[in-house]
Amino acid sequence: MKxxxxxxxxxxxxxxxxxxxAKNLAQKLGFDRNAKLLIIHADDMGLSHGTxxxxxxxxxxxxxxxxxxxxxxxxxxxxxxxxxNNPHFDIGIHTTLTSEWDxxxxxxxxxxxxxxxxxxxxxxxxxxxxxxxxHAIADEVExxxxxxxxxxxxxxxxxxxxDNHMGTVMSxxxxxxVLLKLGKEYRLPVLIPADMIAGxxxxxxxxxxxxxxxxxxxxxxxxxxxxEKWGEPYLKFISEMKPGLNEIIVHLAYDNDxxxxxxxxxxxxxxxxxQHDLDFVTSNELKKALKDNDIKLVTWRQIGEVxxxxx
Amino acid sequence: MKxxxxxxxxxxxxxxxxxxxAKNLAQKLGFDRNAKLLIIHADDMGLSHGTxxxxxxxxxxxxxxxxxxxxxxxxxxxxxxxxxNNPHFDIGIHTTLTSEWDxxxxxxxxxxxxxxxxxxxxxxxxxxxxxxxxHAIADEVExxxxxxxxxxxxxxxxxxxxDNHMGTVMSxxxxxxVLLKLGKEYRLPVLIPADMIAGxxxxxxxxxxxxxxxxxxxxxxxxxxxxEKWGEPYLKFISEMKPGLNEIIVHLAYDNDxxxxxxxxxxxxxxxxxQHDLDFVTSNELKKALKDNDIKLVTWRQIGEVxxxxx
Numbered sequence: 001m002k003x004x005x006x007x008x009x010x011x012x013x014x015x016x017x018x019x020x021x022a023k024n025l026a027q028k029l030g031f032d033r034n035a036k037l038l039i040i041h042a043d044d045m046g047l048s049h050g051t052x053x054x055x056x057x058x059x060x061x062x063x064x065x066x067x068x069x070x071x072x073x074x075x076x077x078x079x080x081x082x083x084x085n086n087p088h089f090d091i092g093i094h095t096t097l098t099s100e101w102d103x104x105x106x107x108x109x110x111x112x113x114x115x116x117x118x119x120x121x122x123x124x125x126x127x128x129x130x131x132x133x134x135h136a137i138a139d140e141v142e143x144x145x146x147x148x149x150x151x152x153x154x155x156x157x158x159x160x161x162x163d164n165h166m167g168t169v170m171s172x173x174x175x176x177x178v179l180l181k182l183g184k185e186y187r188l189p190v191l192i193p194a195d196m197i198a199g200x201x202x203x204x205x206x207x208x209x210x211x212x213x214x215x216x217x218x219x220x221x222x223x224x225x226x227x228e229k230w231g232e233p234y235l236k237f238i239s240e241m242k243p244g245l246n247e248i249i250v251h252l253a254y255d256n257d258x259x260x261x262x263x264x265x266x267x268x269x270x271x272x273x274x275q276h277d278l279d280f281v282t283s284n285e286l287k288k289a290l291k292d293n294d295i296k297l298v299t300w301r302q303i304g305e306v307x308x309x310x311x
Numbered sequence: 312m313k314x315x316x317x318x319x320x321x322x323x324x325x326x327x328x329x330x331x332x333a334k335n336l337a338q339k340l341g342f343d344r345n346a347k348l349l350i351i352h353a354d355d356m357g358l359s360h361g362t363x364x365x366x367x368x369x370x371x372x373x374x375x376x377x378x379x380x381x382x383x384x385x386x387x388x389x390x391x392x393x394x395x396n397n398p399h400f401d402i403g404i405h406t407t408l409t410s411e412w413d414x415x416x417x418x419x420x421x422x423x424x425x426x427x428x429x430x431x432x433x434x435x436x437x438x439x440x441x442x443x444x445x446h447a448i449a450d451e452v453e454x455x456x457x458x459x460x461x462x463x464x465x466x467x468x469x470x471x472x473x474d475n476h477m478g479t480v481m482s483x484x485x486x487x488x489v490l491l492k493l494g495k496e497y498r499l500p501v502l503i504p505a506d507m508i509a510g511x512x513x514x515x516x517x518x519x520x521x522x523x524x525x526x527x528x529x530x531x532x533x534x535x536x537x538x539e540k541w542g543e544p545y546l547k548f549i550s551e552m553k554p555g556l557n558e559i560i561v562h563l564a565y566d567n568d569x570x571x572x573x574x575x576x577x578x579x580x581x582x583x584x585x586q587h588d589l590d591f592v593t594s595n596e597l598k599k600a601l602k603d604n605d606i607k608l609v610t611w612r613q614i615g616e617v618x619x620x621x622x
Contacts, residue, residue, distance in 0.1 A: 049572045074385035077433075078414045078572070103389045106438075111422030122388075122466070155433070258569040261360045261389070 025213060025245055028306045034243040035297045038290070039215075040281060042067035042252050043094055043165070046076040047102075050259040054252035054278045056082055059089045063281035065297045068094035068163050071148040072106040072125075073144065079157065090299035092161035092188070093152055095145045095179065097168040099125040099134055104262045115140045133171040133308030141169070141179045149186060161300035163191035170196070173203045180207060187308040189300055191247065193218035209235060213307050217242065220249040220292040224268065230276040231285050238289045245303070250277040336524060337619045342607050345554040347580055349606045350526075351592060353378035353563050354405055354476070357387040359415075362572040364434035365563035365589045367393055369399045374592035375561065376608045379405035379474050382459040383417040383436075388466065394469030403472035403499070404463055406490065408443055409477040410436040415573040420458040426451045444482040452480070453489045460497060472611035474502035481507070484514045491518060498619040500611055502558065504529035524618050531560040535579065541587040542596050549600045556614070561588040572610045577580065 014123070026035040042055045046069045052089055058064045069079055069091060083091040097118060099105045105124040108115045112123040117137040119125060126132045162183050169175040183190035194214040197204040208214070219237045234248060253259045255275035263270040280286060290297065338347040353366045357380045367373045380390055380402060394402040408429060410416045416435040419426045423434040427450040430436060437443045463470055473494050480486040487508075494501035505525040508515040519525070530548045545559060564570045566586035574581040591597060601608065615622070
């Protein structure tokens, strides 16, 4: 683990340009060298109407600086229209290869016959990363993810970045290579959570090129707090935040009939959870913490302009 | 029009066996020769969670005697599971070839490349019957509808009958032939609204065989009434009902965020409309009217047992 940490630091230093001579990412974005940069990011846009409504509210209230769309989901057209009509909001593609709910499912943008290794007998994606990794062929992953990006673009979305639902592509360097390749090809920054991938496999870290900009610290909660203390883990992360690029991932939705029906049997990342996250990101508590800790909210669009200045 | 009416009467008499010597449909179902038979039918199962919840409530409260599922819709798996676990409820397939809402879409069960004449550039069905009829090739209609029935069966649904969303297949004898053919092949009764198809084209009537059982009078509202008088048109139809097979089609959903988002810009058959229909079918007002007018509620499953006794 120590080796991995060293690798991250070296990498972060090299990839983000933490050297005396060159401007680092913060400086390239117009901040001080030691600025604490933060993306507050909503996953799962397009999943449902209750998700879309919550994310739209959070964007409009300035509670998040970024979000990403699950193209294969039923409510993708609604959120694609929102993205198209609101190009000032930072919206990317949440590349999706799993369908994890009990009564609400999605399969590929491509027909099942074109991606047999990615879908079950009902033509839906597998529910878990494990089942995905047991079956998926990298060529089909690439075809499907390319189709997801292209479909979003054909609906008028101008994606700001790529990330990945449930971290499926981190389950093997072969899959991860696909995401990096697509980022390069579409000239879009890819969320690369340096600390997380180092923990999974140093091989993933070694695949990165000098051009990749990494998120040094990615934070998301994976355990519910009591409602009245919901924000505490987030506030702790913010108060301890280091200079460099950080990202907080939140999961937003209205806690209503639709969301409860989708997330039945899933207390973690479930309906109440998502309402709490929405309440937190739109709270004054968060605004105050960002101000008190001198956090600079940034977007993937800004990162993309640094990574691909010629675009 | 007079010729059409004569045709219907002759047909109804011949197809339903209104002759002195043979038992008529009512008698075959164990009722008096002149019984007024009624199917109260909920369309659009599977469309959304708000639709599914409302239809489940209506079945459980005895407010409807039948319903049918739109297989290509996002919430199909939820309602398929309900149908599988509740085989005593009368559930058929609402064959679907249109996607009529503004922000919520569905395409075929088959991949777009297999049914190019049925889908638009976004791979969704066309929104109107007119656009469907302008493009659709009968062979592709047949492939797609067969795939919808097969998918329902593969999810454990035992369909009781076939009907058709928005009457797309009535737009040409060629398409109508497909539905009749599939009914015969799967040995399932098909909703044949005799009075309606006579009004569209006598050619459709002439396609029926002696084996087809027709619905002599099909009723659905196509205009909203004030909330407090919502039931009036239904009650009028019931009080004037003639002996023979009748069907009332209702459109049920909870009037909530999800339903309002799907049905935005559609006051007709919209969110409030569907809540009113749900309130009416689960009301004592309807129960009383059925009793007062000595109406016999029947199911498509019962009709199927008469039509295909050997099944």
